Amino acid sequence: MPMTNxxxxxxxxxxxxxxxxxxxxTEEEVPVPGPGQFTVAVSHISVDPAxxxxxxxxxxxxxxxxxxxxxxxxxVGSVTASEHPGFAVGDDVYxxxxxxxxxxxxxxxxxxxxxxxxxxxxYLGALGMTGLxxxxxxLDTGKxxxxxxxxxxxxxxxVGSITGQIAKLKGAGKVIGIxxxxxxxxxxxxxxxxxxxxxxxxxxxxxxxxEHAPRGVDVYFDNVxxxxxxxxxxxxxxxxxxxxxxxxxxxxxxxxxxxANYMMLLVARASMTGMLVFDYQDQYPQAMAELAGWLxxxxxxxxxxxxxxxxxxxxxTLLMLFDGVNTGKLVLALDxxx
Amino acid sequence: MPMTNxxxxxxxxxxxxxxxxxxxxTEEEVPVPGPGQFTVAVSHISVDPAxxxxxxxxxxxxxxxxxxxxxxxxxVGSVTASEHPGFAVGDDVYxxxxxxxxxxxxxxxxxxxxxxxxxxxxYLGALGMTGLxxxxxxLDTGKxxxxxxxxxxxxxxxVGSITGQIAKLKGAGKVIGIxxxxxxxxxxxxxxxxxxxxxxxxxxxxxxxxEHAPRGVDVYFDNVxxxxxxxxxxxxxxxxxxxxxxxxxxxxxxxxxxxANYMMLLVARASMTGMLVFDYQDQYPQAMAELAGWLxxxxxxxxxxxxxxxxxxxxxTLLMLFDGVNTGKLVLALDxxx
Numbered sequence: 001m002p003m004t005n006x007x008x009x010x011x012x013x014x015x016x017x018x019x020x021x022x023x024x025x026t027e028e029e030v031p032v033p034g035p036g037q038f039t040v041a042v043s044h045i046s047v048d049p050a051x052x053x054x055x056x057x058x059x060x061x062x063x064x065x066x067x068x069x070x071x072x073x074x075x076v077g078s079v080t081a082s083e084h085p086g087f088a089v090g091d092d093v094y095x096x097x098x099x100x101x102x103x104x105x106x107x108x109x110x111x112x113x114x115x116x117x118x119x120x121x122x123y124l125g126a127l128g129m130t131g132l133x134x135x136x137x138x139l140d141t142g143k144x145x146x147x148x149x150x151x152x153x154x155x156x157x158x159v160g161s162i163t164g165q166i167a168k169l170k171g172a173g174k175v176i177g178i179x180x181x182x183x184x185x186x187x188x189x190x191x192x193x194x195x196x197x198x199x200x201x202x203x204x205x206x207x208x209x210x211e212h213a214p215r216g217v218d219v220y221f222d223n224v225x226x227x228x229x230x231x232x233x234x235x236x237x238x239x240x241x242x243x244x245x246x247x248x249x250x251x252x253x254x255x256x257x258x259x260a261n262y263m264m265l266l267v268a269r270a271s272m273t274g275m276l277v278f279d280y281q282d283q284y285p286q287a288m289a290e291l292a293g294w295l296x297x298x299x300x301x302x303x304x305x306x307x308x309x310x311x312x313x314x315x316x317t318l319l320m321l322f323d324g325v326n327t328g329k330l331v332l333a334l335d336x337x338x
Numbered sequence: 339m340p341m342t343n344x345x346x347x348x349x350x351x352x353x354x355x356x357x358x359x360x361x362x363x364t365e366e367e368v369p370v371p372g373p374g375q376f377t378v379a380v381s382h383i384s385v386d387p388a389x390x391x392x393x394x395x396x397x398x399x400x401x402x403x404x405x406x407x408x409x410x411x412x413x414v415g416s417v418t419a420s421e422h423p424g425f426a427v428g429d430d431v432y433x434x435x436x437x438x439x440x441x442x443x444x445x446x447x448x449x450x451x452x453x454x455x456x457x458x459x460x461y462l463g464a465l466g467m468t469g470l471x472x473x474x475x476x477l478d479t480g481k482x483x484x485x486x487x488x489x490x491x492x493x494x495x496x497v498g499s500i501t502g503q504i505a506k507l508k509g510a511g512k513v514i515g516i517x518x519x520x521x522x523x524x525x526x527x528x529x530x531x532x533x534x535x536x537x538x539x540x541x542x543x544x545x546x547x548x549e550h551a552p553r554g555v556d557v558y559f560d561n562v563x564x565x566x567x568x569x570x571x572x573x574x575x576x577x578x579x580x581x582x583x584x585x586x587x588x589x590x591x592x593x594x595x596x597x598a599n600y601m602m603l604l605v606a607r608a609s610m611t612g613m614l615v616f617d618y619q620d621q622y623p624q625a626m627a628e629l630a631g632w633l634x635x636x637x638x639x640x641x642x643x644x645x646x647x648x649x650x651x652x653x654x655t656l657l658m659l660f661d662g663v664n665t666g667k668l669v670l671a672l673d674x675x676x
Contacts, residue, residue, distance in 0.1 A: 061605045230596070244604050258568070258596030266582050266612030267399045274604030 005030045007100035008314045010065045013057055017252045017322060022055070023071075023315045031104040038082035040093060040103045044306075045314065046074040046124040047330040048158070049223075049321050052251040061276055070098040071314070074129060076113060076120040077103070087112075094123050099314045101334060118295060118302070125329035126162055126291055126302035133245060133277040134162035134221075135287045139170065141275040142219040142243045146171035149213045151232055153177075154223030154248060155194065156184035157321075158329035163221050164194045165300050172219075176212050178205065178228055180324045187327050192301055205231040216240065216268075225250045226257050233261040236268035244274040252322055303328030310335060343368045345438035346652045348403045351395055355590045355660060360393070361409075361653045369442040376420035378431060378441045382644075383652065384412040384462040385668040386496070387561075387659050390589040399614055408436040409652070412467060414451060414458045415441070425450075432461050437652045439672060456633060456640075463667035464500055464629055464640035471583060471615040472500035472559075473625045477508065479613040480557040480581045484509035487551045489570055491515075492561030492586060493532065494522035495659075496667035501559050502532045503638050510557075514550050516543065516566055518662045525665050529639055543569040554578065554606075563588045564595050571599040574606035582612040590660055641666030648673060 004027050011024040033039050054065050054072050065072050075097040079087050084107055087093065095110035097103035113123045125131060137159075138144050150167040154160040155177025167175045176196045177188040185197035198208040205228060209217070216237030222229050225247030236242070242265075250256045265272060280287070294300035305326040307317045317332050342365050349362040371377050392403050392410050403410050413435040417425050422445050425431065433448035435441035451461045463469060475497075476482050488505040492498040493515025505513045514534045515526040523535035536546040543566060547555070554575030560567050563585030574580070580603075588594045603610060618625070632638035643664040645655045655670050 225601075244601065246604075247601055250601075256598045256601070258598035258600055260594045260596035262596055262600070262610070263563075263582065263585055263588075263594070263612070265610060266584075266614065269612055269614060269617060271609050271611040272600070272603060273609040274601070274607055276604060276607060279607060 003030055004028075005100055005102040006311050007070045007098070008311050009070055010055060010067055012067065014052075014055055014252075016254060018052070018055065018315065018318065020315060025312050030102045033081050033083045033104055035083050037104050037106050038079050038084045038087045040077040040095070040097055040105060041080045042075045042077040042097050042101055042103060043334055044076045044121050044124060045099055045311070045332040045334070046128070046130075047307075047314070047317050047321065047332055048074070049246055049248040049251060051318060052322075061278075070100050072096060073099045073314075074124060075103075076123050092120065094128060099311055101311060117292060121304040121306055121329070121331045121333065122295070122302050124331050125158060125304050126295060126300060127288060129277055130158045130329050131162050131291045131302075132280065132284060132287055133275075134159050134166055135291065136277060136280045136283070137243045137245050137275045138163050138166055138219065138221060140280070141273050142221060142241050144170055144172060144219055147173040148218035149174045149176070149215065149237065150219045150221065151176045151178065151209070151213065151217045152194075152221045152223070153228050153232070154246065155179045155197070156187050156192075156327045157223060157248075158326075159245060160221070160223050161187075161192045161303060161328055162300070164188065164192055165294075167219075168193050168195075169294060169299060174213065176209070178224075184324075184327055187303075191303065200228055206234055209235045219243065221245060222247070224248050225259075229259050230261045233259055233264040236264055236270045238268055238270075240268050240270035242270060242272040244272060248321065304331050305329065306331045306333050308333050308335070341368055342366075343438055343440040344649050345408050345436070346649050347408055348393060348405055350405065352390075352393055352590075354592060356390070356393065356653065356656065358653060363650050368440045371419050371421045371442055373421050375442050375444050376417050376422045376425045378415040378433070378435055378443060379418045380413045380415040380435050380439055380441060381672055382414045382459050382462060383437055383649070383670040383672070384466070384468075385645075385652070385655050385659065385670055386412070387584055387586040387589060389656060390660075399616075408438050410434060411437045411652075412462060413441075414461050430458065432466060437649055439649060455630060459642040459644055459667070459669045459671065460633070460640050462669050463496060463642050464633060464638060465626060467615055468496045468667050469500050469629045469640070470618065470622060470625055471613075472497050472504055473629065474615060474618045474621070475581045475583050475613045476501050476504055476557065476559060478618070479611050480559060480579050482508055482510060482557055485511040486556035487512045487514070487553065487575065488557045488559065489514045489516065489547070489551065489555045490532075490559045490561070491566050491570070492584065493517045493535070494525055494530075494665045495561060495586075496664075497583060498559070498561050499525075499530045499641060499666055500638070502526065502530055503632075505557075506531050506533075507632060507637060512551065514547070516562075522662075522665055525641075529641065531639075538566055544572055547573045557581065559583060560585070562586050563597075567597050568599045571597055571602040574602055574608045576606055576608075578606050578608040580608060580610040582610060586659065642669050643667065644669045644671050646671050646673070
């Protein structure tokens with residue numbers, strides 16, 4: 001075990017896409033746990049679009065990451081030292097450990113994971129916040145009903161790919177994914193079981209929606225915002241539910257594009273609702289049990305896009321989300337990770 | 339009774355604010371009812387922001403008014419001749435009779451009104467679609483709860499002024515109206531019983547909302563869209579409901595401004611829902627009875643801004659809505675109307 005803890009800290013608040021100069025790589029001694037604490041050797045770091053929002057000043061659903069602080073990140077790892085009665089050396093855990101090799105924790109928000117059931121990275125994907133976001137966003141916020149026509153944007157991404165699969169498993173009539181490029185679209189229909197894929201880079205999304213969803217869209221699960229949100233708004237069925245989960249197309253824009261077609265909510269008597277997975281904490285166990293059952297039975301495909309490297313690779317890995325490079329859940333595995 | 343029926347027809351589709359050349363004034367003989375029909379002498383014509391949308395090409399929640407057709411309008415009047423078993427000469431009625439002096443009808447969508455209970459113009463206001471829109475928009479779509487902080491935009495307008503009053507009657511904790519100019523703001527607090535008024539022309543709406551709604555906005559009833567919608571989105575309380583009733587600031591814009599702050603729906607776990615009064619037809623009687631009771635008891639103020647004139651005055655009267663001239667329900671009373 002190295003005695004040095006390498007960390008990525010926020011050095012500056014980006015304007016647009018984060019630049020190398022917005023980060024600083026720091027070293028300090030591996031922390032020693034005090035009473036009621038334990039330390040974790042981090043093996044896998046979750047890389048999420050929401051991180052871009054955490055880098056901005058100003059209150060949101062969580063406080064911003066302060067300048068000079070270790071970048072916030074969900075991660076999994078193993079307990080290496082413990083003065084906490086609930087966690088023992090060797091326990092595998094998930095927590096918001098940050099972009100660093102070693103973290104000290106008092107156990108708050110930390111859950112133990114069973115790496116014999118699924119690989120650690122799966123606990124950042126289908127069995128983690130990603131899968132839970134898809135689950136509650138679609139079923140609770142989106143109020144999915146059997147037979148519904150469902151459209152998912154960012155469909156080949158972490159949350160999107162799980163959302164489409166849950167929709168099928170829960171009886172949606174038709175599940176249509178929107179993604180960028182032929183490879184992702186191929187993955188949607190061949191790997192994740194979507195009924196149809198729309199390549200937004202290839203042409204007219206509205207026209208494709210007219211073709212694939214002739215009776216309109218009952219549930220739209222939006223991860224991207226921007227032009228695609230406006231396109232889908234024109235195709236809502238009466239009483240449609242639009243789930244606002246993310247807006248990855250807008251996170252690096254200095255001027256956010258609001259949905260100019262929002263009055264289609266009136267035409268369709270539809271709703272647009274924001275959701276955050278943290279509100280469902282008391283229902284996590286039941287949802288994780290259902291997700292784990294689907295995974296075990298081969299009904300749910302969890303795909304992680306794992307980048308192997310060191311914490312210093314985090315800044316570039318984050319940019320992959322905005323380049324549209326990843327399919328599935330983007331994970332940074334620290335050296336020795338799988 | 340004149341033998342000539344004067345009518346206002348749509349001559350062209352406006353781009354921006356309707357111009358005089360978008361209308362034609364036509365004359366034809368007063369229609370004679372066929373079997374199952376009756377004719378109505380129109381006394382009061384409803385003048386509504388939604389009319390601007392009906393003038394555009396393209397499907398919406400109702401088909402557009404065709405070029406050359408009599409302009410669509412809700413109106414009240416008296417039956418002057420009848421071959422319909424359900425309507426007798428002298429009956430006072432409400433219906434979508436159009437901008438004309440005489441209409442022929444088969445009774446569809448026509449309801450009899452009791453002009454001994456309230457003046458005819460009130461059936462275009464508090465006891466008409468206006469009052470019903472406020473009622474169902476606030477109580478059903480907005481899910482008003484006792485103690486809620488409610489914000490209404492276009493608050494001195496037809497729907498807005500009723501909405502604020504219903505909110506108070508149904509136990510809202512605080513009701514804040516947004517309107518343009520000191521006179522309207524005075525009417526909000528002194529006539530319509532709002533707890534506070536914000537003059538959007540006088541300054542910073544966000545700052546005023548911080549002051550008047552320090553714990554955030556639970557229900558926002560939006561009649562205007564545009565910058566004010568964006569301002570209120572920044573002040574939503576957790577679980578807030580935004581009711582999309584109209585967007586009068588945008589109806590004459592060639593490029594609609596979408597709400598750039600829509601991601602605040604996620605931060606607040608809030609919803610934005612469109613509503614149309616027509617969906618509540620089976621509940622009209624119960625709502626009208628409650629509204630009529632409040633009117634009778636002096637708990638609800640119905641204010642109509644009545645322009646006396648002829649159908650030829652309709653084009654200019656319509657523009658008053660977009661100039662922000664009217665307070666309360668805008669009605670065109672044909673000569674002899676009150």
